[in-house]
Amino acid sequence: MANGSATPAVSVSGVRKSYGPVTAVRDVDLRIRPGEIVALLGPNGAGKSTLNEMILGLVRPDAGVVGVFGTDPVTAVRDGRVGAMLQSGALLSDCTVRQLLALMRGLHSHPLPLEEVIERADLADFLRTRTDRLSGGQAQRVRYALALLPDPEVMILDEPTVAMDVELRRRFWASMRDFTADGRTVLFATHYLEEADQAADRIVVLADGTVVADGSGAAIKERVSGRVITFAADDGLDPVRLADLTGVLRVSRLGGRIALHCADSDAALRALLTELPRVREIEVSSVRLEDAFLALTSEVSA
Numbered sequence: 537m538a539n540g541s542a543t544p545a546v547s548v549s550g551v552r553k554s555y556g557p558v559t560a561v562r563d564v565d566l567r568i569r570p571g572e573i574v575a576l577l578g579p580n581g582a583g584k585s586t587l588n589e590m591i592l593g594l595v596r597p598d599a600g601v602v603g604v605f606g607t608d609p610v611t612a613v614r615d616g617r618v619g620a621m622l623q624s625g626a627l628l629s630d631c632t633v634r635q636l637l638a639l640m641r642g643l644h645s646h647p648l649p650l651e652e653v654i655e656r657a658d659l660a661d662f663l664r665t666r667t668d669r670l671s672g673g674q675a676q677r678v679r680y681a682l683a684l685l686p687d688p689e690v691m692i693l694d695e696p697t698v699a700m701d702v703e704l705r706r707r708f709w710a711s712m713r714d715f716t717a718d719g720r721t722v723l724f725a726t727h728y729l730e731e732a733d734q735a736a737d738r739i740v741v742l743a744d745g746t747v748v749a750d751g752s753g754a755a756i757k758e759r760v761s762g763r764v765i766t767f768a769a770d771d772g773l774d775p776v777r778l779a780d781l782t783g784v785l786r787v788s789r790l791g792g793r794i795a796l797h798c799a800d801s802d803a804a805l806r807a808l809l810t811e812l813p814r815v816r817e818i819e820v821s822s823v824r825l826e827d828a829f830l831a832l833t834s835e836v837s838a
Contacts (some may be wrong), residue, residue, distance in 0.1 A: 541604045545570045545690050545721040546591055551600030553586050560586040564746040570689070571719040573712075578742035579833055584725045588692050591723070593622055596616070604690060608705040612662070612690070616644050619688030621679045623695040627667040633678055633818030634663040639683070656711050657681035658704075676775035680708070684715070691715070693724035697731065711737050734826040743833040757828045763801040764827060765808065768817040769794045781807040787828075791815075797827055 548566040551560070561583040568574050578584050588737060589595040590602050593609030604612035612618050628636055637654070644674045655658055662670065664804055670678065676699055685692060697705040705728075712735070726732055732739055733753040741749040741756065749756045762785065774814045775787045778796060783804035788795045798804040801820055 543569060543570075544603070545572070546723065547603040548587070548591070549601045549603075551587075551590065551597045551602060552612060552633075553583075553590065553595065553597050559745050561590070561662065562835070563741075564600075564745070564747055565748075566740065566747065567641045568721060568723060570721055571717055573717070573722045573735060573737045574724070575739045576723060576725040576742065577732055577739060577829060578725075582742040582833070583745040584742055585694065586721070586745075588694060588725060590622075592618065592692055603776075616646055616686035617689045619681040619683035619686055620692045621676075621694065621696055622692075623676075623679075623698060625679055625682075626668070627675060627678060630666075630669045632664050633659060633670070636667055636678070637681060640682055641685050646687055647685050647688045653681050653684050655681065656684055656715065658707060658711070673704050673719070674698055677704075678709075680711075688720070690721045690723070693722065695726055696724055697781055699727065705731070706751060709741075711814065724834035729824075729826045729829055739825075741829060741832055748832045749828075753825055757831075759822050759828060759832070762798045762823065763797040764821050764823060765798060765801055765804055766790060766819050766821070767794065767808075767815045773812075775812070778808075781811065783807065797831075 544567045546568040548564055548567070551561055551564045553561045564587065577607070578586050578588070584796065586595060590597050591604065591609055595612055600645065602609055604618060609618070618667070626810065636689065637650060641650055657677050657683055659677060662674055665674070667678070676696065680696065683693070697708055700708060712722065734752065738751065739749070739753055739756055740747060769789065769792055778784065778787045778794065780803055781796070783798050783800035785797045785799050790798065796804055796808070
C-alpha cells in the first residue's frame, strides 16, 4: 500500500559519511515525495552507493539524519516498507528460482502473491533453473523479484538493468511504471543516462559526495548552455586542434564521430568549416542529459 500522507518517503538531512580519510557523502540534504521516481546519477566514487546504503539502514551516517516515512531506515525495512535490488546482492545457491522465492517470501509480514511477483519480474521461463546457472540478465530479474516480495512502498534500485539487453530493459521499465502507478516511490542509481532521462520524474546528480543538481531532466539540461556539433571522424584528427576552435568548450568521441560541446555553436561551426572544410555528416543538436552530466560533474572535480 502506498503512503498517502505528506510525510516524505525518504528524507536525508545534513548527512555525512567518511571511510578513513575519504569522505563518501558530505552534507547531503534530500527529500523524496511519495510517488516520485528519482534517478541518482554520478561518476564512480560520487557517493551513490553509500547514500543508498544509509537509506537502507546498512550503513550509519557519521552526522545527519536519514528517515523513511518518518521512521528510521532499519525499522522501515523490518516492516516491509522498503524493497532493495542491489547489483552486488548474492543469490542463495543450491536451489531453483521458485524455491528461492518461496523461501524468501516467508520472511515478510505482508508479501505479494508469488504468482504476481513472477509475472511482474518476467520469471516464468526459468523458474526451475538453479540460481547458480542464471545468466546475468536473469539474475537481475530474480533480484528485482526479491525486492518486490515485501510489497514495498519505497524501492531502492542499484543499476537495475545492468546485464539486460535492450528488450529486457524496455520490459523492466514497463513493469516498474505499472508498479509505481498507485503512488509507490522509486530511487534508482544508473549509468544509463538516457534511461534516467526517460524513466525518472526527477534526477539528482552527485559528484564528490555532494548534490550538484536536482530537478527534472529538462531543468538540468537547461543549466548547461550551448549545443553540440557532431561529425564523422577521420583517423588522425587532432582533438587538441579542435578544442582550440572558437566557441568550443570540449571535445569527445561518440563511436565513429567527433562531438564538439559548444558555448557558441554558430561560431564553432564557422571555425570548423574554415579549419576543416571537408568534414562530413555534420549535425547540430541540443544539449543531452549526458552533456549536462559531464559538465556538472567536471565542475566539481576540476
